[in-house]
Amino acid sequence: MTVATIEGRHVDVDAEGFMSDPQQWDEALAEALAKNIGIEMTDAHRAAIRFARSDFMTTGETPTLRRMATAGGVTTKDMFLLFPKKPAKKLAYVAGLPKPVGCV
Amino acid sequence: MTTTLEHAPVPAFDDDPGGGRKLCIICSKGSLDMAYPGLVLANAALGEGIETHLFFTFWGFDMINKSTMAHLQFTPLGNPATHMPPSLMGLPGMTAFATHMMKKQIEGIDVPGVPEFLEMITDSGGHLWACRMSADMMHLDSDDLYDRVEAIISAADFIEISAGAQIIFI
Numbered sequence: 483m484t485v486a487t488i489e490g491r492h493v494d495v496d497a498e499g500f501m502s503d504p505q506q507w508d509e510a511l512a513e514a515l516a517k518n519i520g521i522e523m524t525d526a527h528r529a530a531i532r533f534a535r536s537d538f539m540t541t542g543e544t545p546t547l548r549r550m551a552t553a554g555g556v557t558t559k560d561m562f563l564l565f566p567k568k569p570a571k572k573l574a575y576v577a578g579l580p581k582p583v584g585c586v
Numbered sequence: 587m588t589t590t591l592e593h594a595p596v597p598a599f600d601d602d603p604g605g606g607r608k609l610c611i612i613c614s615k616g617s618l619d620m621a622y623p624g625l626v627l628a629n630a631a632l633g634e635g636i637e638t639h640l641f642f643t644f645w646g647f648d649m650i651n652k653s654t655m656a657h658l659q660f661t662p663l664g665n666p667a668t669h670m671p672p673s674l675m676g677l678p679g680m681t682a683f684a685t686h687m688m689k690k691q692i693e694g695i696d697v698p699g700v701p702e703f704l705e706m707i708t709d710s711g712g713h714l715w716a717c718r719m720s721a722d723m724m725h726l727d728s729d730d731l732y733d734r735v736e737a738i739i740s741a742a743d744f745i746e747i748s749a750g751a752q753i754i755f756i
Contacts, residue, residue: 485591
């Protein structure tokens with residue numbers, strides 16, 4: 483296990499830097515994580531993150547792009563605008579969730 | 587053992603270790619089961635920020651032909667992987683039944699049908715191309731094809747587009 487300091491707090495992370503305990507996450511931490519990967523947070527980012535977290539809490543899985551579109555109401559196009567290039571992974575990182583495992 | 591780090595590692599999202607990796611998938615089959623490998627891989631590659639092109643040729647045209655794309659079929663006939671008695675697989679209605687079952691299974695894991703999958707792929711920035719020779723053979727033009735197909739292109743055009751790409755033939 484690795485503990486890292488983010489925003490002056492001790493947070494469990496994996497080797498890549500994804501948080502490994504979703505319970506340690508809060509919105510202030512999300513702002514810091516977003517900054518780390520060059521994302522300027524907007525309300526649209528926050529809404530996507532909130533859905534991803536509540537979905538994870540219900541299903542136990544990080545939502546894929548498909549799930550974000552069908553259950554979360556965030557279109558695939560919007561996901562690529564909000565979290566360019568690797569939207570599902572970037573969303574997971576900022577939301578303090580594990581990388582998505584679903585194929586589609 | 588616990589390691590404590592002063593600075594948290596940050597995933598290397600934009601450092602492209604492959605240096606502008608690019609993927610081209612040639613879709614040459616028109617059966618339901620053979621449509622999905624290309625669609626799933628294209629979608630995965632796009633989600634990883636990889637430039638992705640799909641080239642539809644021969645039977646793969648059924649995936650982008652407006653009149654067939656939503657009605658691809660799966661037949662267990664001659665397919666030993668179904669582990670069913672071969673003598674029964676040719677019975678009337680078997681293809682319709684097997685197609686129905688497969689579609690239900692695909693839907694059951696929230697994977698979209700072919701038209702919606704192609705929409706998702708193009709929304710993610712994927713490129714769709716149709717083969718000139720197949721279009722000519724089947725007497726089809728761009729009006730017959732899914733409207734997000736960018737163009738009907740020749741084999742030579744495809745070779746140009748796929749320069750430097752990794753190519754998967756399905």
